Amino acid sequence: MIAILLWELFRWAVLIGAIAPLGYYAMATVAALRFFGRPDPPSDFVPPLSILKPVKGLDREAYENYASFCRQDYPNYEILLTFPMMRIRPFP
Secondary structure: OHHHHHHHHHHHHHHHHHHHHHHHHHHHHHHHHHHHOOOOOOOOOOOOEEEEEEOOOOOOOHHHHHHHHHOOOOOOEEEEEEOOOOOOOOOO
């Protein structure tokens, strides 16, 4: 009698263990459909942009290189120049 009860308990445990991933996959599918079914954001929105430019030493085309960052066709950006040490002068 106890063996039959344990066998039935084992069968139910295996059944629940087999069905649980199906429930997870169903919930993941619903979540993915809801996420990708949302409308796109307005097309006039552009996120702000930060350009991090490490500067070290001096080269011949430095001015043109840095000026090219300033001539970008992007509405909202900032340029951050970083220097490794204060005693190195990148500009003449």
